[in-house]
Amino acid sequence: MTGTERGRILRRAADIMRARNRELSELETKDTGKPLQETLVADATSGADALEYFGGLAATLSGEHIQMGEDFIYTRREPLGVTVGIGAWNYPTQIACWKAAPALACGNTMVFKPSETTPLCALKVAEILIEAGAPPGVFNVVQGYGDVGAALVEDDRVAKVSLTGSVPTGRRVYAAAATGIKSVTMELGGKSPLVVFDDASLEDAVSAAINANFYSSGQICSNGTRVFVQDGIREAFLDRLSERLRGVTIGDPLDEATNFGPMVSERQREIVEGFVAKGRAEGARLVAGGGRPEGKGAGFWIEPTVFADVTDDMTIAREEIFGPVMSVFGFATEDEALARANATIYGLSAGVFTRDLARAHRVVAGLQAGSCWINTYNLTPVEAPFGGMKMSGVGRENGQVAIEHWSQIKTVYVAMGPVEAPY
Numbered sequence: 001m002t003g004t005e006r007g008r009i010l011r012r013a014a015d016i017m018r019a020r021n022r023e024l025s026e027l028e029t030k031d032t033g034k035p036l037q038e039t040l041v042a043d044a045t046s047g048a049d050a051l052e053y054f055g056g057l058a059a060t061l062s063g064e065h066i067q068m069g070e071d072f073i074y075t076r077r078e079p080l081g082v083t084v085g086i087g088a089w090n091y092p093t094q095i096a097c098w099k100a101a102p103a104l105a106c107g108n109t110m111v112f113k114p115s116e117t118t119p120l121c122a123l124k125v126a127e128i129l130i131e132a133g134a135p136p137g138v139f140n141v142v143q144g145y146g147d148v149g150a151a152l153v154e155d156d157r158v159a160k161v162s163l164t165g166s167v168p169t170g171r172r173v174y175a176a177a178a179t180g181i182k183s184v185t186m187e188l189g190g191k192s193p194l195v196v197f198d199d200a201s202l203e204d205a206v207s208a209a210i211n212a213n214f215y216s217s218g219q220i221c222s223n224g225t226r227v228f229v230q231d232g233i234r235e236a237f238l239d240r241l242s243e244r245l246r247g248v249t250i251g252d253p254l255d256e257a258t259n260f261g262p263m264v265s266e267r268q269r270e271i272v273e274g275f276v277a278k279g280r281a282e283g284a285r286l287v288a289g290g291g292r293p294e295g296k297g298a299g300f301w302i303e304p305t306v307f308a309d310v311t312d313d314m315t316i317a318r319e320e321i322f323g324p325v326m327s328v329f330g331f332a333t334e335d336e337a338l339a340r341a342n343a344t345i346y347g348l349s350a351g352v353f354t355r356d357l358a359r360a361h362r363v364v365a366g367l368q369a370g371s372c373w374i375n376t377y378n379l380t381p382v383e384a385p386f387g388g389m390k391m392s393g394v395g396r397e398n399g400q401v402a403i404e405h406w407s408q409i410k411t412v413y414v415a416m417g418p419v420e421a422p423y
Contacts, residue, residue: 016132024093053383061077068413080407102397161184165187187393189392190347193369195350196233268322275315286306289303307328347368347391350369368390369392371388385401385402
């Protein structure tokens with residue numbers, strides 16, 4: 001197909017997805033446990049955004065002409081071939097679309113393996129793409145556990161692997177792909193800092209900290225779980241945060257009044273509770289939450305949890321929790337905040353809150369993170385590249401740069417005269 005034809009299918013799929021937003025959102029809620037209040041605006045809609053954006057780019061993908069006197073060179077942008085996407089369980093619809101849209105826009109085919117914890121949503125993405133006109137076999141969904149993912153990564157017919165997952169999984173996938181010299185993009189974990197200076201809007205900073213820790217019950221890789229608050233406003237920040245947390249509504253995720261849902265699985269709740277216990281044992285001060293809410297019945301519930309007086313060497317300060325646990329740190333100076341924010345193996349995301357925009361840009365320039373925000377947090381429009389540094393990943397998803405990760409350049413030199421040789 002031409003790029004225009006491929007783009008037309010992707011854009012049609014985006015329209016179908018938007019028209020069925022409620023149905024897809026309810027499925028996402030059942031698949032993940034995230035509140036419908038959230039999935040209605042953050043999941044199928046963002047998947048549709050990706051399909052629409054890369055559908056619009058598909059017709060523009062081209063090479064260049066380079067004149068070399070009488071001779072000339074042209075380049076061709078070509079697909080990689082069969083690609084593999086491996087998804088995580090926290091955003092099953094969005095992740096499927098973030099990988100499929102640029103892959104298909106560039107003319108590749110994809111075999112996508114969703115997480116075994118959330119197997120349903122990717123199937124709807126596949127159905128919608130076929131309904132929109134994608135030939136059967138262009139986007140394929142294969143269910144299974146880790147052994148299925150390993151088989152896909154190791155298959156000699158696969159040209160590229162894109163993973164969203166944990167660092168341990170990323171290590172294994174990266175090593176397996178390396179044996180076949182396969183192209184790889186990896187969006188892995190994080191332990192991201194959110195730095196709040198004492199001149200920041202307190203209300204906005206608290207709002208951002210809530211979004212950066214408790215949206216999706218804390219199950220977001222880019223979450224700003226290390227909140228550094230300058231000493232002058234730290235107690236005021238904690239007081240206002242505690243007040244705002246009284247507005248949490250925990251309940252049936254399919255009830256649109258609910259704004260905080262359960263964990264995705266019993267195992268994930270056990271992991272989070274283990275970190276909470278370590279935080280208490282290592283001397284952090286529990287400000288809010290820390291347990292299971294009363295009277296909620298069945299469900300893998302855990303309260304939004306806040307620790308203060310956290311030190312950089314504590315377990316909850318160093319390891320990714322992937323649950324609703326916020327660690328609040330104090331700091332005195334800009335240099336101190338920057339050094340401590342960067343003192344981690346991860347480098348996915350970071351945020352800065354201050355009214356001093358010169359300082360904001362200066363700090364962001366010094367932060368070792370792939371996706372940064374000033375006076376907001378966790379906004380990830382498809383137009384913006386998303387990905388990490390250090391152990392948080394390789395390559396970028398979204399934005400025009402994603403095209404580079406899903407295609408390859410062929411250079412063609414065209415000679416217009418005789419060929420000279422020394423003998």
